[in-house]
Amino acid sequence: xxxxxxxxxxxxxxxxxxxxxxxxxxxxxxxxxxxxxxxxxxxxxxxxxxxxxxxxxxxxxxxxxxxxxxxxxxxxxxxxxxxxxxxxxxxxxxxxxxxxxxxxxxxxxxxxxxxx
Amino acid sequence: xxxxxxxxxxxxxxxxxxxxxxxxxxxxxxxxxxxxxxxxxxxxxxxxxxxxxxxxxxxxxxxxxxxxxxxxxxxxxxxxxxxxxxxxxxxxxxxxxxxxxxxxxxxx
Numbered sequence: 001x002x003x004x005x006x007x008x009x010x011x012x013x014x015x016x017x018x019x020x021x022x023x024x025x026x027x028x029x030x031x032x033x034x035x036x037x038x039x040x041x042x043x044x045x046x047x048x049x050x051x052x053x054x055x056x057x058x059x060x061x062x063x064x065x066x067x068x069x070x071x072x073x074x075x076x077x078x079x080x081x082x083x084x085x086x087x088x089x090x091x092x093x094x095x096x097x098x099x100x101x102x103x104x105x106x107x108x109x110x111x112x113x114x115x116x
Numbered sequence: 117x118x119x120x121x122x123x124x125x126x127x128x129x130x131x132x133x134x135x136x137x138x139x140x141x142x143x144x145x146x147x148x149x150x151x152x153x154x155x156x157x158x159x160x161x162x163x164x165x166x167x168x169x170x171x172x173x174x175x176x177x178x179x180x181x182x183x184x185x186x187x188x189x190x191x192x193x194x195x196x197x198x199x200x201x202x203x204x205x206x207x208x209x210x211x212x213x214x215x216x217x218x219x220x221x222x223x224x
Contacts, residue, residue: 004158042120043159043203045215056211070117089156095210102150105212107158 002026004108006092012114018080021111025074025094029056030061032075033095033105038088046090049075061086089113118142120215122204127221132194136218139186146148146207148180148187153201153217162189162202194222 005024013019017070025032034046046065047057051072060067064083069075089112093105121140128134138148144218147166151159163171165180165187180187191198199222 033211035212035214040221042216043212045213048210056209059211091159104161106162107151107160109158110156 004092004094004106006090006108006111008111009109010112010114012116013082014116015084016081018078019082019113021077021079021090021092021113023075023077023092023108025092026096026106029094029096029106030072031095031097031105032069033093034075034077035091035093035107036088037091037110038085043091044075079113082113084115087113088114118206118208120204120206120213122202122215122218124216125219125221127223128194129223130194130196131171133137133222134191134194136189136191136202136204136220137186138188138215139183139184140204140206140213140215141205144208145182146209149205149207149212150176150178151190151203151205151214153203155200159203164207176216191220194205196222196224198222 007022032049035043037043037094045059048055049069066078089110091110093107122138149164150162153159162173163178170179177190182208201217203217
């Protein structure tokens with residue numbers, strides 16, 4: 001079974017540019033999450049999809065971040081325009097069940113974003 | 117808000133036992149999970165405690181005490197491959213709130 005995949009693995013852009021990150025969850029997983037780790041800090045929740053619906057986007061930093069999951073399969077996270085403080089590693093995770101299953105989330109390898 | 121505290125680093129020798137403590141302050145707490153991360157790669161699920169007590173999974177065990185708002189991860193018979201970062205994560209609703217991670221270094 002393929003795991004969670006993310007593209008690109010690395011992205012280096014200049015301040016003011018736009019970047020789109022993609023996540024392909026494990027097939028059949030309705031729950032998809034985005035997290036971010038800024039260097040030296042903890043991994044922080046950004047948002048949660050159930051199928052194509054945003055269940056919780058309380059962690060999104062501001063309106064420069066837009067996440068979509070059209071069709072309930074893969075998801076994209078767009079940052080426009082990017083700022084220096086957006087640099088970090090963006091992780092995507094998916095899970096089949098919610099709390100009943102222990103909420104085991106399967107993480108992708110992350111996208112390392114560097115904004116210059 | 118959510119707050120989880122865990123030690124920043126631990127060093128031990130092969131074959132030893134390491135305990136990583138985690139204390140939490142969260143709202144809507146459902147349970148405590150532990151994740152392992154090698155070299156900044158994908159965090160990997162290790163264990164989950166929804167109820168008080170001990171959960172054992174091979175060489176790793178995890179414990180939760182809701183009355184103390186704390187838990188720990190126990191790594192037994194340490195091996196070199198266990199050198200990694202270990203994160204406790206509180207589950208509230210469907211999302212994970214992570215601690216800053218504990219770097220475990222295993223020496224020969």
